[in-house]
Amino acid sequence: MDTIRAMRTFIRAVELGSLSAVAREFATTQPTISKIIAGLEAQMGARLLTRTTTALVRTEQGERFYVRARHLVEAYDEAKADVRGLIERPEGRLRIAAPVSFGVLHLNALVLEFMASYPRIEVDVTLNDRFIDLAAEGVDVALRIGGELPPDAVARRIARYARTVVAAPAYIHAHPRIRRPEDLAKHTYLRFAWLTQGDALTLEHRDGRQTTVITQARYRINNSLAIRESLLAGAGIGLAPDWLVADLLARGKLQRVLPAWHASPHELFVLYPPRQYQPLRARLFIEYLTTRLAADTPGGAPG
Missing domain, CATH: 3.40.190.290 (D-Maltodextrin-Binding Protein; domain 2)
Known part of the structure; x- marks a missing residue:
């Protein structure tokens, strides 16, 4: 069994919430995706997903495995890119979270500009005013304005x-x-x-x-x-x-x-998980935000 492929399939099933959506993305069939997930569950010795008539739901074991699987797959991709000498080719899916108002007024335009510079990077943006758990929700980069900062994330002030x-x-x-x-x-x-x-x-x-x-x-x-x-x-x-x-x-x-x-x-902070291997796409976006927002902020300053 290709464990890395199985973990990728599981990760996308969690994020898309549909086996058929994963099948379309991977250009295969839903039964094939179901077989891969079942094989992974057999290998883990635990049920990872429960299937209802309307959605896929992570079990407690699936919740914990999702966080670790994402880190393992990202570390594998980074190592593979390093070996192949492709570390300077930013690509892959970048997941961003931000407050609603700031996202509408500022972040949206910045993300579109960033994507124009890096056409191989895909971006998922979630605008929500609630505090989120970066690891549990699979977020690479989050923005937060004021308030208490989570202890389980790296926080950098980028504007005032x-x-x-x-x-x-x-x-x-x-x-x-x-x-x-x-x-x-x-x-x-x-x-x-x-x-x-x-x-x-x-x-x-x-x-x-x-x-x-x-x-x-x-x-x-x-x-x-x-x-x-x-x-x-x-x-x-x-x-x-x-x-x-x-x-x-x-x-x-x-x-x-x-x-x-x-x-x-x-004060505006950029937050990201404290990973040993941070994807290149996330590093580039953080530096881009730091430069652009500090420059565009009247009287603002990076932290």
Whole structure:
């Protein structure tokens, strides 16, 4: 039995969730794929997948084997490429995860540009705001903005984004002027839901002074793109990072309120599993992100 081939088949069955989809990808038949999976399960002495009428589901043993199988296959591919002298030919499938809003506004265009430079690399992007387990979900590279970093991944800070209070010109002209942070309490405030500090907003002046204001947040949203659209519609004022609104500020669609004051910056991290053999495609993408995002970040800096 070709164990490497069997592991590849199992890995793709997990990722595609369908034996017929694997058969199409490998240009073979579904019975052949089923036979390969059955042979692997016999070799392992355990059931790896359970088949329902609608999907394939990993068993507990299959979950553990999937993580190790991916690492083994990637290490094998890297070793084979090294022996053949092909280490400088980036190819294969790259799996990326990122927050939804950042992915839509920034990552998507960067990935397309990256793929144009490396036509032999295939990319799977998952946009999700929840924290993910890189190893368990088979992710090569993940992006995370702020928050606690997982202990089982390598994290590199690649950009830092300023956060300031912004509003649409129409809102600013239609409401009392904001001269100092305390005035924010009298205005309609838009904020991200589930903030640990609640409605409290802490700002720092460029001279180092700090103050905290209790805002009146009538509208709380759990998606940054919705906050962006609400600010643009003149629904209120809000604290926003430059990665979310820099283009709107540049076009005059939004304006900074109290420009001498700012909140703690957003830090963008790239995360990847601590592997001994990291695929070349992942290394190239990490370096590409580090260079591009640091260069495109106003006032940003790589970690």
